[in-house]
Amino acid sequence: MENEKTAFLRGVLIRGIGSYYTAKAPDGNCYVLRCKKKFRRQGISPLTGDEVLFSPGEGEEHGWIEEILPRRTVCLRPPVANVTRLVIVVAPVPEADLLLTDRLISRAAAQDMDILIAANKADLDRSLAPMLSDEYEAAGIPVYTVSGKTGEGLDALRNAMKGALCCLTGQSGAGKSTLLNALLGLDLETGDISRKISRGRNTTRQSELIEKDGLRVMDTAGFNLLEPEKQLEPEKLRERYPEFREYEGKCRFRECLHDKEPGCAVQAAAEQGKIHPERLRRYRLLLQEIREEWRERYG
Ligand SMILES: Nc1nc2c(ncn2[C@@H]2O[C@H](COP(=O)(O)OP(=O)(O)OP(=O)(O)O)[C@@H](O)[C@H]2O)c(=O)[nH]1
Numbered sequence: 001m002e003n004e005k006t007a008f009l010r011g012v013l014i015r016g017i018g019s020y021y022t023a024k025a026p027d028g029n030c031y032v033l034r035c036k037k038k039f040r041r042q043g044i045s046p047l048t049g050d051e052v053l054f055s056p057g058e059g060e061e062h063g064w065i066e067e068i069l070p071r072r073t074v075c076l077r078p079p080v081a082n083v084t085r086l087v088i089v090v091a092p093v094p095e096a097d098l099l100l101t102d103r104l105i106s107r108a109a110a111q112d113m114d115i116l117i118a119a120n121k122a123d124l125d126r127s128l129a130p131m132l133s134d135e136y137e138a139a140g141i142p143v144y145t146v147s148g149k150t151g152e153g154l155d156a157l158r159n160a161m162k163g164a165l166c167c168l169t170g171q172s173g174a175g176k177s178t179l180l181n182a183l184l185g186l187d188l189e190t191g192d193i194s195r196k197i198s199r200g201r202n203t204t205r206q207s208e209l210i211e212k213d214g215l216r217v218m219d220t221a222g223f224n225l226l227e228p229e230k231q232l233e234p235e236k237l238r239e240r241y242p243e244f245r246e247y248e249g250k251c252r253f254r255e256c257l258h259d260k261e262p263g264c265a266v267q268a269a270a271e272q273g274k275i276h277p278e279r280l281r282r283y284r285l286l287l288q289e290i291r292e293e294w295r296e297r298y299g
Pocket residue numbers: 120121122123124146147148149150170171172173174175176177178179189190191192193196201202203204205220221222223
């Protein structure tokens with residue numbers, strides 16, 4: 001058994017198309033693999049970013065994924081594994097949806113990912129980045145002003161992305177692929193927003209892991225909707241808001257969810273400008289939604 005294991009190669013999945021996956025070994029060689037049936041029986045699908053042990057195929061034959069190593073993090077939207085730094089791309093067009101941004105932040109915070117925001121298309125609108133900085137400063141989330149078109153701000157963003165497996169995510173059309181092309185001198189497919197709307201689909205359809213110039217980063221398909229999280233306890237949501245932390249335990253009621261309870265320290269902090277009122281307003285929307293999910297399930 002031990003001997004068999006040592007015969008396997010180790011690699012990281014850089015893409016998956018249909019039931020074929022590509023693994024990249026440390027020496028840079030890529031292998032096309034299929035997934036053994038045992039994983040399907042266990043309800044596990046390989047994800048881009050997975051570290052795997054595999055047996056390479058011989059000649060033209062594909063090889064097999066033998067083992068998926070433990071995941072540091074896992075996202076289902078986009079479906080990727082082992083991301084430790086999430087780059088949320090926000091733009092003035094299509095109109096920034098900050099409730100969607102907050103949903104992404106909430107999921108990333110639950111897994112202890114580093115989070116940063118790239119305010120893209122600065123060439124079109126310079127007011128987006130300061131607005132975002134204002135909203136997310138108390139949460140400790142840095143905002144980078146960038147333009148994939150003019151190249152503005154790319155050095156700072158590149159530096160912020162070094163040293164972790166990063167994933168670019170955000171609304172379809174925000175400019176994730178354009179940014180990556182500009183950051184790394186690539187030629188990923190990008191698409192016109194009007195064409196996207198008329199076709200009703202993304203330009204990028206699979207997640208792809210790219211390793212270049214000291215960066216490890218994934219380009220993923222954008223989305224315009226992110227469904228509420230199932231099975232999240234309403235009490236857990238507040239733990240995902242870093243800006244609430246210093247006020248936890250200071251509300252009149254120990255169980256305060258910072259919704260409409262009297263004597264709420266988070267509400268008071270928002271009134272004093274220490275927490276952004278819009279972040280709190282959207283927190284309450286998400287809380288409401290999670291309570292409804294919870295009630296439907298267990299109520
Ligand atoms: N003016 C301007 N346009 C940009 C910028 N970045 C991207 N775009 C345009 O925005 C559109 C969408 O860009 P993509 O890079 O395809 O967007 P995406 O986020 O990868 O989209 P999906 O793959 O569908 O999720 C394209 O027409 C780009 O040329 C920018 O910094 N400035």
